[in-house]
Structure formats: structure tokens, C-alpha cells
Amino acid sequence: MFIQVIQGMCSDEAALRMQMDRWREGLAAGADGWLGGTYGMTDDGQFVGVVRFESREAAARNSLRPEQGMWWEETSRCFDGEVTFHDCDDAILMLDGGSDDAGFVQVIQGRVEDAERFRAFMSQPMDMLHEARPEIIGGTIAIDADGFFTETMAFRSEEEARKGEQMELPPEMSEQFNREMEQVTDMRYLDLHHPWFATAMPA
Template sequence: MFIQVIQGKCARQQELHEHLDKWRTELSAGADGWLGGTYGFTDDEMFVGVVRFESREAAMANSGRPEQGAWAEGMMALFDGPVEFHDCDDVTLMMDGGSDSAGFVQIIRGKVDDVDRLKSMMAGNTDMLHEARPEIIGGTLAIEPDGTFTETVAFTSEAAARQGEGQEPPPEVRSDLEYAMAGAEFYDLHQPWFESR
């Protein structure tokens, strides 16, 4: 799997949402290898989109389509300023990789030196995690070559997520979490929306 993360400030939220919906209805059929996406805005008008493709080649082929270029130009015009793009070939799924039925999504961006430790934490004992935190219904971990990561975690609801956060994790889990989350930024998508093939 290949993930592209799109991030930027956008006050024209409804227009951007409609523009993304237009891509789904008018352009997605010709995007071979496109799997889906998770989108939303934070309280301070930061847009974050996490788009999934089968491979980098499929994503680049989509970007090369003339109609995609015209659509992307229209999207960029809706942002308040610069837009960041992060391309990630190294993707790990947690549980089933998320769910379009999630009521709340948290995006976590950080950086680690030990990528293998982070990946084993994500792909570890998911049965134990699901038992301890049943409100977590999946996620993806996308890692860039320099160790920068974007973790997308899907929850049943924000209320359930906040309640789960209050639980004390086992010591070995807490140690891994403290390592991974040191200096990380959290983006809460209170009203996420999803697209999938």
C-alpha cells in the first residue's frame, strides 16, 4: 500500500469538501489502484487528508492524468496558503486498517529513530489492544524515509476515545507509547468523512 498525506490550512471548508466529493463522482473511476481516503478538519481549520493507493506507481499514474491536474489546481486554490504533501511507501495496517464507519479520527504526526519499534507496536497484539480499547476500530501507519510518520486511528466515537485515553496502559505499552509520541502533533477530526472504492 502507498499513502499520500495532504495537509494545509483551509477556511473554505464546505467548498473543499464539495471539491473532494466531485473527485469521487467524476474522477475516481479512472484512478486505477485508488483504494480510498480519510478526510477532515481540525478546530483550527487545518485540513488533513490521508489517501490510500495500491502502490506508488498507481498514485503517480493518477497524478499524471490531465483531468487530475486540473482538479488538483482547483483544490490548491481553496487553501489559505502552502499545502504539504507526504508520500509514504512504508505502510503498516492496524486491525483492518480503519473503518469508514468511524465517528472520530485522530491523526498523529511525529518522528522516530527506530522505525521497526514503531511498526511492531502498531502490528503487535491487536487482540489485546481491541480488548483493552474496543473503541479503536483500526488504523494505518505511514512512514517516510527519514522516520517521520503519520498514524491515522479510527474510533467508534470521540466520547469513547476520550474515555479510553483515561485508562492506564500496561507498563511495556506505556514505554512504547511514550517513545513514539514524544514531540508528536495530534490532529483531531471531529467530523471525518471517508471515500473508498
């Protein structure tokens, strides 16, 4: 799976959401290989979009469509300044992969020294995590070529997420997690209090 992470400051959320709705209603059907996306705004006005494709090639084909170019030209005007893109071939689903019914999404970003080690840790069975933190529906983890990662964690509600943060992980998992976090730098959390979602319809 390929994930593209899109971020930028936006002072007109309504206009941006309208553009996103236009894409879903008018362009999504022609985006071969598009799987879906998770979107939201932080409290300080930063838009975060985590868009899933079957492959990098599928994402590239979508970008080359003339109608996609016209849509993006209009959509880019909703942003206040530069928009950044992180293209991640190294992308996986965690637990159930999230849900379009989630009421809160936390985005975690940072940089890892050893992407293969980090991916192996995050790809292991998460039975212990699911038992310790049942409020986590699932999420995605995407790592770009420079070791910059974006993780999404979907929850039914922010209240459940905050309660879960106070719970202790099983000792074995806590030890593994703390050891893995030693290689992470520049970590930050982006809270999407009112996320929205889009999912490709089955063929």
C-alpha cells in the same frame, strides 16, 4: 500499501468538500490502484487527507492524469498558503483498518529514530489493545523516508474515544508502548471531529 498525507490550512471547508466530492464522483473510477481516503478538518482550520493507494506507482499514475492536474489546480485555490505532502511507502493497517462509519478520527504525527523498529512494534498482533480499548475500530500507520509518521485512529464516537483514554493498558503492553514512545519526537495530535471518507468500489 502506499499512503499520501495531504495537509494545509483552509478557511473554506465547504468549497474544499465540494471539490473532494467532485473527485470521488468524476475521477475516482479512473484512478487505478486508489483504495480510499480519510479526510477532515481540525478546529484551527487545518485539512488532513490520508489517501491510500496499492502502490507508489499507482499514485504516480494518478497524478499524471490530465484531469487530475486540472482538478488539483482548482482544488489548491481552497487552501490558504502552502499544502504539504508526505509520501509513505511504509504503510500498514492496524486492527480492522478503520471504518467509513467512524464518527471521530484522531491523527497522530511525529518522528521516529528507528522506523523499522517502530513498524515492527505497530505490526504485531493487537489482541491486547483490542481487549483493553474496544472503542478503537482501527487505523493506519504511514512512515515516510525521513521517519515522519502519520497514524490515524478511528472511533465510533469522540465520547467513546475520550472515555477510552482514561483506561489503563495491560502492564505488558504499557511497558512496550512506553519504551517505543521514547524514540518518538515532535509528537502532536490532530482531532477530526467530523471526518469523511471515500472508498474504492470493488471491480
